[in-house]
Amino acid sequence: MDALRHGWPLAVAMAGQGEPVILQPVETAAQAALHCRTLLISSARAVTLKLANQREAAAPHEPVMIRGADGFDLRSATAIADPALDLANPLKGPFRAEPLAWREEAAATMELARIAGILPAFMVSPDHAAESQSFDPADLAAWNDPVRLSIAARARLPVAAEDDSEIVVFRKPDDMREHCALIVGRQMAGRTPLVRLHSECLTGDILGSLKCDCGPQLDAALHAMAEEAKNGGYGVLLYMRQEGRGIGLVNKMRAYRLQDQGFDTVEANERLGLPDESRDFDTAARMLQLMGIGDIRLMTNNPRKVDALGAAGVTITERVAHQLPDNPHNARYLATKRDRSGHLLT
Known part of the structure; x- marks a missing residue:
């Protein structure tokens, strides 16, 4: 959680696989040179981005990996992660959902982002990422016990x-x-x-x-x-x-701002890619x-x-x-x- 708040990438252990996957939190990343081919976001956020098929493919807060035609730099990734930027960046995409073979590990990382109070969005295996911190999803279950x-x-x-x-x-x-x-x-x-x-x-x-x-x-x-x-x-x-039914004070204020735009509390959390109840x-x-x-x-x-x-x-x-x-x-x-x-x- 401390690593995510600092913007450090995580090396997520993959069950039964040799190499971990590197996930860079979008909100707190500070390296402008970052670039990746895919992003990890929630299916609720994917629906907001007009990937409507995700409503059928996954529960609202399941992880979804999306690919853009030209990949993502930090600026474009931030526009996708933060709904406060939706009005300023109305034309995003087209995107397509990619197969996600490491769904359990991805879900644990998204949950870690919620606990850390940051937006649940990650650059997947970005170029020029800094030295990563190791994260074993099994540790999250022990922490929650x-x-x-x-x-x-x-x-x-x-x-x-x-x-x-x-x-x-x-x-x-x-x-x-x-x-x-x-x-x-x-x-x-x-x-x-x-x-x-x-x-x-x-x-x-x-x-x-x-x-x-x-x-x-x-x-x-x-x-x-x-x-x-x-x-x-x-x-x-x-x-x-x-705070905020488990999403933290910062994300709660982001939800308030979306409510000021006309969304109800459930809709606001979904636009953030966060659960309404956690x-x-x-x-x-x-x-x-x-x-x-x-x-x-x-x-x-x-x-x-x-x-x-x-x-x-x-x-x-x-x-x-x-x-x-x-x-x-x-x-x-x-x-x-x-x-x-x-x-x-x-």
Whole structure:
């Protein structure tokens, strides 16, 4: 991930093959002399570029390798990777999709780009690439494994909603993200807590953005948990470090800019070549396990959270609806959640 942020090429190990393939991240590359014959992008981005057959050939975020008539230099590759440049570069192509024999390795590299917060687009075996960094896709699965998560620290933390609260901080050895849980009230054996799984939202939680409902949901959840504590129960807020549903702050702002052009949240992510939903619910389940919590009442409107936590071994005794009024700035956002992402909103 650090290599991608620096713009260094990756030498991706190929299962059963001798030589690795060299992949240069387009967004962060700094060598103007780079040139390649093919690019690796997502099928959702390929559809945006009018390779419509890719919708049938692959799921929206499967990797696709495309070839242009004259190949790609860094400037033309950047115009393909970044949808912010679509209006300034309307005539791209023609392109054709090439066979991709190393699909699993390509998918792992695209996932690595998402985690690093950069656009998922790579020059394949570019000329004049700098010295590469080795990447074995098997390492990504090990990095993602929530079993390596542990409790790093915990302390009493009085908050405005309830002064009898405790914060628990979690981390993995090679992951710079530090998730946390706020236990509102006193954790007690035999009581089923009210739980909210909340992914960080800088714009909503801190800046009071009206484009989403994250800030109001966070505040309302804390106050609902405080009521639980007053009535002899307790609540747990799982605060997950996965901005923008897992695409990162920079790409989230790119999606906002596309929304300003008229695209909804799902369409904006697809134009970026990124998933609409890539949050890590298995880690949330592991956090509950580490705190000794098995049964929960889950505050959510999202059936995917219910299914994912259930699949990870958490017993959800009740889904507690958590809908708040819309405003003129987030009405379309909430409608998209309901109509395209399956959230249980009225």
